[in-house]
Amino acid sequence: MTRAADWTTSAVDETSGDSRAWIKFVMGGFVILVALAVVLYATSQGNAQYFLTVGELRDRQAEMVGKDVRISGFVVPDSIAYDASTLHLEFDIVDQAGSSQEPLRIVLDGEPLPDQMNDEAQAIAEGRLQSDGIFQAETLMMKCASKYDVEITE
Numbered sequence: 001m002t003r004a005a006d007w008t009t010s011a012v013d014e015t016s017g018d019s020r021a022w023i024k025f026v027m028g029g030f031v032i033l034v035a036l037a038v039v040l041y042a043t044s045q046g047n048a049q050y051f052l053t054v055g056e057l058r059d060r061q062a063e064m065v066g067k068d069v070r071i072s073g074f075v076v077p078d079s080i081a082y083d084a085s086t087l088h089l090e091f092d093i094v095d096q097a098g099s100s101q102e103p104l105r106i107v108l109d110g111e112p113l114p115d116q117m118n119d120e121a122q123a124i125a126e127g128r129l130q131s132d133g134i135f136q137a138e139t140l141m142m143k144c145a146s147k148y149d150v151e152i153t154e
Contacts (some may be wrong), residue, residue: 054095056102057129070126076103076118079121087111089140093123108137116142 011121049095052060053061073093080091087110106125122143127136128142 054093054101058102058106061129061133062127064127065131069106069129070124070128072122072124073104075117075119075121075123079103079115080119082113084113089113091117091123105134106137107141109136111140114140114142116144
């Protein structure tokens with residue numbers, strides 16, 4: 001009889017051990033999922049960036065001050081001012097070349113003048129809109145001039 005009692009006790013112990021292992025597995029999985037969700041949320045918030053035109057930025061100016069923005073527009077003729085000794089670049093952009101729209105002033109410091117920078121070139125700047133309405137760029141990309149585009153004839 002003692003053997004039967006020992007067998008029953010050991011069977012119960014094995015069952016409770018299995019349920020403990022299962023609970024540990026579920027709890028571990030839950031902790032991993034929560035950690036993953038926190039990391040995904042934190043990285044998505046840090047990398048959020050708006051891609052706007054000059055007109056859209058002007059319409060949302062109050063809410064966009066200080067936020068990361070990518071802005072696209074055409075360089076206003078005769079607005080480029082570059083100081084090579086301080087690597088300070090300022091220029092104005094508008095949504096369409098030749099537009100009478102109020103231009104947006106772009107300022108970029110610490111970078112050489114891009115090769116493609118010229119009047120009516122398309123510029124894409126990443127940075128932040130300042131409270132004074134000037135866009136402080138951190139990076140600047142220039143679209144290749146249309147003279148390099150291939151004309152397709154049929």
